[in-house]
Amino acid sequence: MAELDTPLFWLTRKLKLTGALEEEDIKRLGTLPLRTERVSRFRELVREGDIPDQCCLLAAGYACRYKESLRGARQIVSFHLRGDLLDIQHLFLARADHSLQTITPATVAWIPKAELLRLAWERPNIGKALWRDTLIDGSIFREWVLNVGRRDAKTRVAHMLCEFVARCEAVGLGSAESFEFPMTQEQIGDATGLTSVHVNRTLKALDGDGALLRNRNRFQVVNWEQLCALAEFDPAYLHAAA
């Protein structure tokens, strides 16, 4: 196992979540030529239309994937935290159909697409773990379609918060009791299909309900059960990968 807080540690941790990795698998992962880089906030890692030849592993910090409508409206389609592989889809899809951006200062590791692809077939456990990871990605997108399509503002924002907290706790980033949110209200709006103004009103309402306490961009979930109930949050769709 690699050292804590190195890109390799997070890569193996992520892939082990699916279960079976053998000694040899882990050893081979260690031979991947990772190129580690520290980047600032709001760094565009991939832009829609690019033809990437590397995959991006997030080792520290936060990032998001987003699309833009032709009229310039921005929609965040996922948030990411340490340990997430940000663009496995580029193993098979040449053209990036969305953009990728950090939302805090971050550490990323670039992995040559060809190397990862080769490893996926030489070591089936690794291939299966990677594939499974992309399928969980898909499951989360489906939940987001439901979220923006059929939930009202309060439920929608609460759901996004619940998902984020659940995923963060799973990798040891804070707990529900005292939680630092890395994104601005505008970004919450971009993720939920709302305006930042309405996100603000909605957070105030959740605050008023006693579900959470706010202190600028620091949140404290006062009542996790209540927040989950408000959010209609059922973590089954995360397939225990969060």
Add this chain to the structure above:
Amino acid sequence: MAELDTPLFWLTRKLKLTGALEEEDIKRLGTLPLRTERVSRFRELVREGDIPDQCCLLAAGYACRYKESLRGARQIVSFHLRGDLLDIQHLFLARADHSLQTITPATVAWIPKAELLRLAWERPNIGKALWRDTLIDGSIFREWVLNVGRRDAKTRVAHMLCEFVARCEAVGLGSAESFEFPMTQEQIGDATGLTSVHVNRTLKALDGDGALLRNRNRFQVVNWEQLCALAEFDPAYLHAAA
């Protein structure tokens, strides 16, 4: 190559879209134990919470995948037509996180999950094609998040129509000039996050713009360019798999 209009024909056709399938790959696909079944409209093929041990190939007719919020609101997350594999995600995710339902009478073929999984690794071309297919799935979900999150009703409905027409044309199901839509206005609403009433008003408006002509549930796209422009439709996200 299998006979036209058999499940096997559509399976090989789908997988060939990614490029390289060898003789042996196609031969092995032919040995898969398909169990073909004709089903009626509104048949629930998989329900959220199921643990399926088979994958479902749609050989004729139309289907959709949908989720329901705890309050009972329904959100369709994708439409499917002949040749589509409806639940490859169950190769790796045990529990179904959404339901699967026909929207017309249909022919489906069930493939044992274990057989497909084995073939995916014995014949890497097949595995890669299947994986790639799931990634395109993901890309379409991302576009839907953008669609319901950031487009107004008219653009949203038009986009859904454009996507459906593009995918249907690709498998020889009608052309833009005269197009039979298999879904009701309520289903269009469930897919776009609108009510059936507002879908009706929106279709009327698109009709008024001269983008399409309606005659009950038969549509005729009068001006494909115009409809695409109204819809902000750029097929790049389909990754040429439509």
Add this chain to the structure above:
DNA sequence: CGACAACTTGACGGGCGTCAACCGGAGTGG
């Protein structure tokens, strides 16, 4: 202390939901 990003709040309006009634075609049964 000035500049700036992000949060906050209020006024106002519109897009879309809700409710309700009606229509029209397809299938069914006598």
Add this chain to the structure above:
DNA sequence: CCACTCCGGTTGACGCCCGTCAAGTTGTCG
């Protein structure tokens, strides 16, 4: 061959949720 039923489409009235616009406030960083 006609009446009945039912599903889905169509239309109008009304209202609310959330967007828009605009002005302020607060914290941070130089």
